[in-house]
Amino acid sequence: MLVPSDNYSDFSSRLATVRARVAAACRSTGRDPASVEILPVTKNHPPVAAEAVARAGLRAVGENRVQEGVAKRAAADPAVHGIERLAWELIGHLQTNKAILAAAHFDRVQSVDSEKLLRHLNRAAGELGKQLPVLLQINAGNDPAKFGAALAIAPQLLEAALACNHLRVDGLMAIAPLGATPVETAAHAARTFGNLRELRDTLTARYGTSLRELSMGMSGDLEAAVAAGSTLVRIGTALFGVRG
Ligand SMILES: *Cc1c(COP(=O)(O)O)cnc(C)c1O
Numbered sequence: 303m304l305v306p307s308d309n310y311s312d313f314s315s316r317l318a319t320v321r322a323r324v325a326a327a328c329r330s331t332g333r334d335p336a337s338v339e340i341l342p343v344t345k346n347h348p349p350v351a352a353e354a355v356a357r358a359g360l361r362a363v364g365e366n367r368v369q370e371g372v373a374k375r376a377a378a379d380p381a382v383h384g385i386e387r388l389a390w391e392l393i394g395h396l397q398t399n400k401a402i403l404a405a406a407h408f409d410r411v412q413s414v415d416s417e418k419l420l421r422h423l424n425r426a427a428g429e430l431g432k433q434l435p436v437l438l439q440i441n442a443g444n445d446p447a448k449f450g451a452a453l454a455i456a457p458q459l460l461e462a463a464l465a466c467n468h469l470r471v472d473g474l475m476a477i478a479p480l481g482a483t484p485v486e487t488a489a490h491a492a493r494t495f496g497n498l499r500e501l502r503d504t505l506t507a508r509y510g511t512s513l514r515e516l517s518m519g520m521s522g523d524l525e526a527a528v529a530a531g532s533t534l535v536r537i538g539t540a541l542f543g544v545r546g
Pocket residue numbers: 343345366393394477520521522536537538539540
């Protein structure tokens with residue numbers, strides 16, 4: 303459901319707060335804040351949310367559902383400064399029957415979690431005459447409720463992805479499982495993000511491919527993600543408020 307709200311005018315102050323959190327997390331782990339990108343997640347929010355992101359000069363937004371993202375992109379006001387160069391990234395689960403739509407309308411798909419989906423996206427990108435950037439989504443927290451390829455099959459998935467001529471593998475993505483308590487949630491986050499970072503380092507060494515992007519961290523756990531090496535934090539609630 304879209305939130306019927308027009309209070310996206312406070313986006314820049316919320317963005318400043320999130321940037322300060324990222325900067326503090328970078329400072330305490332000796333990282334350069336410029337090495338961590340903030341990806342605003344506009345799911346469940348109207349096109350004006352994406353327009354606010356474009357005005358702020360950010361590179362991209364994240365969307366969870368294919369149709370919602372496609373409709374929102376089409377509905378965004380073309381007169382808004384920067385809207386035409388705003389990139390749209392799919393971060394939610396993608397069914398193979400929507401691979402063509404996703405390949406046509408998104409600039410990157412972060413949620414690639416099976417060889418079957420790779421085949422569909424590769425074929426779709428080929429038909430569209432484009433090279434589609436992707437991230438491989440890994441269930442790095444071994445969460446039974448989460449999508450993502452099991453850690454153990456990640457090498458196989460990467461091999462299959464590297465063989466796809468019409469896909470470009472930019473890196474890995476993960477979502478940390480929630481715990482029953484804040485302490486447990488924090489422990490899951492640290493473990494999940496540490497696993498993804500370790501996997502990236504292992505795969506990079508083994509396949510000689512850079513896997514530059516580590517998409518991990520959301521509103522509640524961005525500090526743990528930055529500490530573990532995140533290059534892209536996907537932020538919804540902290541930038542746009544609670545979704546309807
Ligand atoms: C909704 C969503 C986010 C943003 O979550 P917040 O907690 O609102 O920051 C990030 N990643 C994915 C995959 C999401 O679905």
